[in-house]
């Protein structure tokens with residue numbers, strides 16, 4: 001009997017070592033601890049042993065059962081907690097078949113910055129929205145007051161698909177129309193202001209250097225309500241940037257032209273890499289264009305179904321397009337934009353692990 005227990009114990013631990021997911025753990029439990037399992041088989045053997053040995057062997061088997069049950073529970077909670085760590089924020093369940101014996105990964109720096117910003121904006125009452133990477137000409141340009149042949153399109157040459165009028169979005173502003181249409185009815189019916197941010201991957205036909213990539217991330221934001229003004233825009237931008245950098249950053253506003261805002265601005269921050277002295281990341285200017293913004297053009301609001309001229313009040317709004325990639329460069333002191341898409345683990349694994 002003692003030999004049998006030892007043999008089963010050895011088998012159990014050998015198998016337990018290889019178990020990495022809840023499903024195979026359950027199979028192991030059935031093998032050893034269910035009615036038809038090895039421990040029950042030992043119990044049946046007990047009837048065959050002489051009466052004077054029954055007590056001793058009974059205790060041996062019970063202890064063995066307890067030992068296996070404890071180890072089983074330990075491993076189960078280990079697997080579950082490791083899998084919970086792998087849960088993507090907001091997901092309600094995890095993939096039980098996911099192996100857990102692999103080294104912890106780390107979040108991409110742009111993901112970290114994006115999530116941080118989402119939290120900041122959510123705390124200010126903004127909804128976080130998602131949007132497609134393939135969009136049509138109407139959403140990317142027409143609805144944003146950039147008609148066909150408008151020279152502003154030249155700044156945003158992107159990748160066109162073979163399907164008619166479809167392209168990879170060149171800016172997150174492409175989502176503005178859909179967001180206005182989604183939240184506009186609520187604004188009109190209940191007066192709930194539209195406040196939304198939408199992060200996303202953007203594409204442009206760029207000559208790549210330390211400061212330009214053909215694939216990069218932006219976060220667009222809009223707010224539409226009664227009598228929104230430039231002061232509201234400045235307030236939100238300042239609050240957000242001081243949260244992100246954890247200190248006062250030096251900013252400046254310059255006039256800027258974008259067909260979908262009027263007036264439009266360029267919000268620059270002083271380069272945090274060189275402290276304003278000038279370096280390759282800021283094209284030696286000491287400043288980085290971080291956040292173009294402005295008051296949403298009435299044509300854009302109209303395309304989005306927002307009533308712009310009904311009395312007694314006027315709906316107006318602001319919009320901004322934050323360069324998430326650029327923000328990540330500033331925040332983490334990354335001097336070359338190409339590091340982000342390089343897949344180089346020496347660089348990318350330096351960021352907070354999950």
Ligand code: DAH
Pocket residue numbers: 170171172173220221258260261264292293294295319320321322
């Ligand atoms: N979509 C513009 C770009 O990528 C950036 C931009 C400018 C967005 C002004 C805005 C804005 O929302 O108001 O070049």
